[in-house]
Amino acid sequence: MGRRFRGESHHKVDSKGRVSIPASFRRVLEASDPNWQPGDAPELVIVYGDHRRQYLECYTMEAIEEVDAKIAALPRGSKGRKILERIFNGQSLPTTVDETGRLVLPAKLRQKIDLDKEAFFIASGDTFQIWKPETYEEVEMAEAEKLMDELPDDFDPLEFLDGAGGA
Template sequence: MIRRFRGESLHKVDAKGRVSVPAAFRRVLEEGDPDFSTGSSPNFVIVYGGVRGSCLEGYTINSISKVDKLISKLPRFSKDREMLERFINTQSTYMQLDETGRIVLSHRLKEKIGIGDEALFAGMGEKFQIWEPKNYQNELNALDSSFKNLSEDENPFLKLDQLQD
């Protein structure tokens, strides 16, 4: 089975910026790092320049490579490519779990998304997100209400079954 990032969990951020990454996510990060071997700690990538910018996004090495490959397909000096490279390559950083499964969020990263002493991890399939808990709740509420306002044929759940497979 290819595991995906699933579920939510809330973790403490200590004075040094250390946070535990949810154990379930570690398994996915390990599987997604071609250089990982039992005993070592997986590498992965955090993108902080995200489309919406209100959370951090974690990618396995394999899934960020996929994104990189897509970007490389764009014309070399196009505005689009320039922009994506800026957001995804420039505004990102390699990370490595320590042996207790934690990472440290630098002052800069915490500031980016307004994190204090708690961080909310949210699984999103091929990536995961890190949110300041209140902002996350707002995001969920906003999502809920915008979902309620959708007409029948805008409902993404219903659109799903119309896709070919």
């Protein structure tokens, strides 16, 4: 397992769709790109998915290769493989970080998530997500609060790790 993304931040999006990636996220992209060398632009894959997905999910090269390997292990022609290939191969965009640490988000992707002048970045382990800030607040935060409200007040989230395996 490679380095993990951590944290969240807001960044301005210019009229050409350029948005700075948090510096700590860039370090993870570099460390998780087997072809990256100092001075090179790290590669990543942005998965935008279908109409139900309201955010862009950015995969490191290591993370997307892991997903690709799992998809390839599914029976050719199976429903699961077809769906996953459509999402991760068809509804995705391979890209790089530019020399100033920015992503250029094409108009199609900005329009898909209704992104205008500001983007919200949030870490999700070996991926990170880009949201329209208002959508994140309305959708994702509401869902997280709903899930937490179902738990007792003294619940320790680390209990989810019990029995998860590992060291």
